[in-house]
Amino acid sequence: MSDATLRDRTTAPLTEDEAFERIASRAFEPVAPARVGAEVEWHLTSTADRRRRPDPESVTALLGVRDALPRCTRLSFEPGGALELSTRPAGLRECFDELEADRARVTAALAAEGLELIGLGLDPVRLPRRVIRSPRYQAMEELFDQDGRAGRWMMANTASVQVCLDTGHDGSGPHGLAERWALAHRLAPVLIAAFANSPLRRGEPSLWRSTRQHVWTAIDPTRARPVPPGDPREAWARYALDARVMAVRGPGRWTVPRGLTFRDWLHAVHLRPPTREDLDYHLTTLFPPVRPRGRYLELRMIDAQPGPDWIVPVALAATLLDHPAAAAAATAALEPLWHGATAADLYLRAATAALRDGPIAAAALACFTAARDAQPDPRLAAALDRHTTAYVARCRTRADDLVPDPR
Numbered sequence: 001m002s003d004a005t006l007r008d009r010t011t012a013p014l015t016e017d018e019a020f021e022r023i024a025s026r027a028f029e030p031v032a033p034a035r036v037g038a039e040v041e042w043h044l045t046s047t048a049d050r051r052r053r054p055d056p057e058s059v060t061a062l063l064g065v066r067d068a069l070p071r072c073t074r075l076s077f078e079p080g081g082a083l084e085l086s087t088r089p090a091g092l093r094e095c096f097d098e099l100e101a102d103r104a105r106v107t108a109a110l111a112a113e114g115l116e117l118i119g120l121g122l123d124p125v126r127l128p129r130r131v132i133r134s135p136r137y138q139a140m141e142e143l144f145d146q147d148g149r150a151g152r153w154m155m156a157n158t159a160s161v162q163v164c165l166d167t168g169h170d171g172s173g174p175h176g177l178a179e180r181w182a183l184a185h186r187l188a189p190v191l192i193a194a195f196a197n198s199p200l201r202r203g204e205p206s207l208w209r210s211t212r213q214h215v216w217t218a219i220d221p222t223r224a225r226p227v228p229p230g231d232p233r234e235a236w237a238r239y240a241l242d243a244r245v246m247a248v249r250g251p252g253r254w255t256v257p258r259g260l261t262f263r264d265w266l267h268a269v270h271l272r273p274p275t276r277e278d279l280d281y282h283l284t285t286l287f288p289p290v291r292p293r294g295r296y297l298e299l300r301m302i303d304a305q306p307g308p309d310w311i312v313p314v315a316l317a318a319t320l321l322d323h324p325a326a327a328a329a330a331t332a333a334l335e336p337l338w339h340g341a342t343a344a345d346l347y348l349r350a351a352t353a354a355l356r357d358g359p360i361a362a363a364a365l366a367c368f369t370a371a372r373d374a375q376p377d378p379r380l381a382a383a384l385d386r387h388t389t390a391y392v393a394r395c396r397t398r399a400d401d402l403v404p405d406p407r
Contacts, residue, residue: 080156121198121212121303
């Protein structure tokens, strides 16, 4: 196929059937589970002035001067200046070793300049303010502002550990993509609760153990709520078509009519018709807790963790989804939790009570135990065991270290 033909196909108007097929066919590319990736964020602050937001360009230059730019991972920044390190797809131990080496290098260089990485799910002091200017983030901010201020808090003041796991194959069984997709969704409340680490807002305790999750729940639900149950490809395609359009890109300001979904755009007569390129961009603006990314699934519901402890949620999720015995144990442990419950209910309980919620705590302990017992790497198994002993077995989270018991 010539470049001109490919370009014409990319920019040609879409029908709804073509859009549905494109989404469904590209969202899940069968891959046998073998690799894991992590995208880990930290708030970046000055030890001399906790309210200052260091400029990302200056930070990058500083790291370059100190020969501390990441060597194994990719460095990027979130709209509010949070620093992110992203690994390549690799084995779980390789993922840990590579990101930890870069985190230690970056942390030391920043400390020498009076800067610090804070592993919390929500900035505990600062009001939200974007430090990165781009048409994408401007359009995102304008869209979220239609529903209140939560979008600004999400963009500028939240930080997470995102876990990336191979999609799975097209067959049945624990490594089948449908089973992995379902287990990732059922595991979400346990991940929210067990790693709740954002109980502070503007310097005061909030009503939430994971205020980050509360913020995410409050933004545009058409792009942030969980994907409904069903066949993964079909459910994702319907979800994407029914999500609001963030931007109709073009020269100048990216504007979009209020409430316009992509399905609406396909049938609109007062806008230019959307193209395949528009659809592909639209998919990058959707942020459900479990997001399909072609060859991998992205788990996005976990609060940031301090220092090297980002590996604990990564190891937990990877072990539970990749090891058949652990997957079976997790599935059995999660079944009672979901019996008669909705995702909205469980997410709320996980974000507010966290592991003080008895059924969630019981499911979490079973999941951590299964992952620890199935994890073959002694160092990673020890990390899981330490977190289990210090927090999960005591029905506590890191949020409980930061605020007094509300009871």
